[in-house]
Amino acid sequence: ILNVEQSPQSLHVQEGDSTNFTCSFPSSNFYALHWYRWETAKSPEALFVMTLNGDEKKKGRISATLNTKEGYSYLYIKGSQPEDSATYLCAPFGGGADGLTFGKGTHLIIQP
Amino acid sequence: DSGVTQTPKHLITATGQRVTLRCSPRSGDLSVYWYQQSLDQGLQFLIQYYNGEERAKGNILERFSAQQFPDLHSELNLSSLELGDSALYFCASSNRGRSGTDTQYFGPGTRLTVL
Numbered sequence: 001i002l003n004v005e006q007s008p009q010s011l012h013v014q015e016g017d018s019t020n021f022t023c024s025f026p027s028s029n030f031y032a033l034h035w036y037r038w039e040t041a042k043s044p045e046a047l048f049v050m051t052l053n054g055d056e057k058k059k060g061r062i063s064a065t066l067n068t069k070e071g072y073s074y075l076y077i078k079g080s081q082p083e084d085s086a087t088y089l090c091a092p093f094g095g096g097a098d099g100l101t102f103g104k105g106t107h108l109i110i111q112p
Numbered sequence: 113d114s115g116v117t118q119t120p121k122h123l124i125t126a127t128g129q130r131v132t133l134r135c136s137p138r139s140g141d142l143s144v145y146w147y148q149q150s151l152d153q154g155l156q157f158l159i160q161y162y163n164g165e166e167r168a169k170g171n172i173l174e175r176f177s178a179q180q181f182p183d184l185h186s187e188l189n190l191s192s193l194e195l196g197d198s199a200l201y202f203c204a205s206s207n208r209g210r211s212g213t214d215t216q217y218f219g220p221g222t223r224l225t226v227l
Contacts, residue, residue, distance in 0.1 A: 046215045
C-alpha cells in the first residue's frame with residue numbers, strides 16, 4: 001500500500017477562475033496513476049489513467065500532468081464551472097497485488 | 113450511469129449478523145473490484161476478481177469474503193458484523209485484469225448500517 005497525499009484538502013474557487021491541485025506519491029515504486037472525480041451522492045468517475053513520466057492528458061477543461069521522477073501529479077481545471085464542484089481523488093498503483101491506493105481527495109467548491 | 117449495478121442500495125442490520133452484497137459488472141468486463149468507504153477513511157481497496165479468480169487483495173478482513181461467479185457477477189459476504197463495518201461499499205469493474213492501468217467503472221454503492 002502506497003503513501004499518497006493530496007493537497008489542498010479543500011479549495012474554494014470563484015466561477016470562471018482556473019485552479020490546480022496536487023497528488024504526491026512515492027517515486028520509487030510507481031506503475032500508474034489514476035484520477036477520479038466524485039460528486040456528492042454519486043459514485044467515483046474515472047478521469048485519467050497515466051503511466052509515463054511527462055504524460056499530459058486532457059478531457060475538456062480538465063487536464064493532468066505526471067512527474068514520476070519526483071512523485072507528483074497535478075490536476076488543472078480551466079475556467080471553473082459550478083458543475084466542477086466535487087472531490088477529486090488520485091490513486092497511484094505500485095505494481096503489486098494490492099490494488100489502487102486512493103488519496104483522501106481534494107474537495108473543490110466552485111462559488112458562483 | 114457507469115453500467116455497473118449493485119444491490120441492495122441500502123442495508124440495515126444488527127451486530128453479529130451476516131449480509132451479502134451483489135455486483136454486476138459492465139457488459140464485457142471481466143474484472144470486479146470491491147472497495148469500502150467509511151467516514152474516517154478514504155476509499156479502501158478490498159479485493160479484485162478476474163474471470164472468476166482472485167487477482168489482488170487489499171485490506172480485507174477475515175470476516176469478509178468474496179467470489180465471482182461464471183456469469184461474472186460478484187458477491188461480497190460480510191459476517192459477524194460490527195458497528196465499525198458500517199460504510200459505503202462500492203463495486204467497480206474493468207475489461208481486463210490489469211488493475212493498475214485499466215480504467216475502473218464504479219457502481220452506485222451499497223450503504224451498510226450496522227446497529
